[in-house]
Amino acid sequence: xxxxxxxxxxxxxxxxxxxxxxxxxxxxxxxxxxxxxxxxxxxxxxxxxxxxxxxxxxxxxxxxxxxxxxxxxxxxxxxxxxxxxxxxxxxxxxxxxxxxxxxxxxxxxxxxxxxxxxxxxxxxxxxxxxxxxxxxxxxxxxxxxxxxxxxxxxxxxxxxxxxxxxxxxxxxxxxxxxxxxxxxxxxxxxxxxxxxxxxxxxxxxxxxxxxxxxxxxx
Ligand SMILES: C[S@@+](CC[C@H](N)C(=O)[O-])C[C@H]1O[C@@H](n2cnc3c(N)ncnc32)[C@H](O)[C@@H]1O
Numbered sequence: 001x002x003x004x005x006x007x008x009x010x011x012x013x014x015x016x017x018x019x020x021x022x023x024x025x026x027x028x029x030x031x032x033x034x035x036x037x038x039x040x041x042x043x044x045x046x047x048x049x050x051x052x053x054x055x056x057x058x059x060x061x062x063x064x065x066x067x068x069x070x071x072x073x074x075x076x077x078x079x080x081x082x083x084x085x086x087x088x089x090x091x092x093x094x095x096x097x098x099x100x101x102x103x104x105x106x107x108x109x110x111x112x113x114x115x116x117x118x119x120x121x122x123x124x125x126x127x128x129x130x131x132x133x134x135x136x137x138x139x140x141x142x143x144x145x146x147x148x149x150x151x152x153x154x155x156x157x158x159x160x161x162x163x164x165x166x167x168x169x170x171x172x173x174x175x176x177x178x179x180x181x182x183x184x185x186x187x188x189x190x191x192x193x194x195x196x197x198x199x200x201x202x203x204x205x206x207x208x209x210x211x212x213x214x215x216x217x218x
Contacts, residue, residue, distance in 0.1 A: 017035070019035055020034065020035055026057075026078075027086050031078065031081060031082075031109050034105055034108070043076075043101070046075070046078050049202075051202065052143075052202055053079045053141065053172035056172070058086075062139070062168065064086040065088065066087060068136065068138045068139070069089065069091070070093060070141070070162060071090060071091070071093060071142070072140065072142045075102070075143075076102065077092050077102045077106045079141050081105070081106055084114050090118045091137075093121050095123075095124050102120055106118055125157070126153070126155070129158060134161055135167065138167060139170065140168070140169040141170050146171065146183045149182070156186055160190060163210070168209075169209045174205075190211065190212060191210060192212055193207050194207065
């Protein structure tokens, strides 16, 4: 009888999720993000969309330094950490179960002089939005946060609450299913949406969007 060793995740793309850490160099810093897929699932691994978002931020097309930034669905916090290292004042958010892991990663990766630029805070989309200033951010960042259809309406509500007319939203998305494009259609009802970057190797789209002026013809 052939002996077939048990391989938990034979596909490289999946086995990477089981690594206990993921290492990057962004904003002139070596970053070591702890991962724990088994314990916390999607919130405790670095997704390709986060990596591509950081690459996009590093291109310098958008001014990040000195800006008020909020990251939604931050997971391990890579994007928020990089924004803080680039000189932004960042609120890094996710659901309650992800908080401890996220806080630990932020603390471990920001030098003492940047720690004051990042706050980790619980934000479940559509809930308790009054805790966050309406239209109070220059930039809203989200990497791989468009994937659960049930969250599309509260996610859109959250963006509407956080954005002023001048706020820019950057979403880095892996379009896995047709339903993911439904969110983009919903977003287009209230925001202008432009694809500003596509990273072919990881198949990640970066969309920039901002609030449309209210319709006056109704
Ligand atoms: C695929 S992970 C992406 C994590 C991280 N942005 C990255 O790209 O590495 C999706 C993230 O969205 C968060 N999330 C899912 N539903 C949420 C909700 N209703 N409110 C807030 N965050 C949510 C998850 O906890 C998770 O951290």
